[in-house]
Amino acid sequence: MTAPASSLPAGLRARPLRETDHLRVVEAVGQWWGTPNAPELSLLLPRLFFQHFTTWSEVVEAPQDESLVAFLIAFRSSSQPEIAYIHFVGVDPAHRGQGIAAALYERLFQIARAAGCRWVDAVTSPVNRGSQAFHAALGFEASGTRIIEGVLAYPDYDGPGQARVALRRAL
Ligand SMILES: CC(C)(COP(=O)(O)OP(=O)(O)OC[C@H]1O[C@@H](n2cnc3c(N)ncnc32)[C@H](O)[C@@H]1OP(=O)(O)O)[C@@H](O)C(=O)NCCC(=O)NCCS
Known part of the structure; x- marks a missing residue:
């Protein structure tokens, strides 16, 4: 394309x-x-x-x-x-x-x-504040179920101990 x-x-x-x-x-x-x-x-x-x-x-x-x-x-x-x-x-x-x-x-x-x-999705690590700030600047909303490393994230998302912040933006 x-x-x-x-x-x-x-x-x-x-x-x-x-x-x-x-x-x-x-x-x-x-x-x-x-x-x-x-x-x-x-x-x-x-x-x-x-x-x-x-x-x-x-x-x-x-x-x-x-x-x-x-x-x-x-x-x-x-x-x-x-x-x-x-x-x-x-x-x-x-x-x-x-x-x-x-x-x-x-x-x-x-x-x-x-x-x-209709949507763009991504995930990032709770410790990757730069990535979180970048995605927020581009209009992504972050989600999770628990505070991990100071931010809302999904525990064990990518395996044991591998928490992730889910990111989504409407197109
Ligand atoms: C995150 C990354 C891709 C940003 O690339 P970049 O080309 O510098 O970003 P841009 O210049 O396009 O920035 C776009 C917006 O995000 C913001 N932003 C980007 N990086 C930021 C940071 N580390 N902290 C705060 N804000 C940030 C910019 O201020 C800008 O906001 P604005 O439009 O309001 O001015 C780059 O820092 C990088 O490669 N980081 C390491 C890899 C990584 O963490 N990737 C993401 C997870 S896979």
Whole structure:
């Protein structure tokens, strides 16, 4: 599917995710997150996402050297087609705060809306306050059933001890 025009910063272009992006995206997660669990996080991005979930996923590359600036892994729910699901988003720390993630989200919203979706869902960790603030800024509502690490989250959502904050935005 052709992505709509976006408000990415001047000079930056988004293009569809490819299988050949897998290794460098996984490497980027290890470097960009800067958290002790970064190697664990890369396990959330197995190659299958780069083979079977590329239609609504994009990367942004620097025009000079095609280095990776940002990526978004998203797809339409196959069991609930009215939902677009954002699995992962990441922006190179050197390029944060310029609206790049917001532009990638806006591109996805346009694609999902045009396809007939009504909601965009995502989850994040209770400790990831940056992600929570980013999603709140983009109009996502957070939900959970218990206060965990100071925020409302679902306990054991992704396994024992793996609480998550659920995020949803209407399209
Ligand atoms: C979260 C992340 C994707 C944001 O990317 P970004 O390109 O810097 O975000 P944007 O510049 O598009 O910001 C959009 C809005 O979110 C807000 N925002 C973004 N990051 C924020 C943060 N850490 N704290 C508070 N607000 C934040 C911005 O202020 C902006 O709000 P505004 O429109 O009211 O000005 C980026 O910080 C990142 O890659 N973090 C590590 C990975 C991660 O946690 N991903 C999400 C979970 S998978």
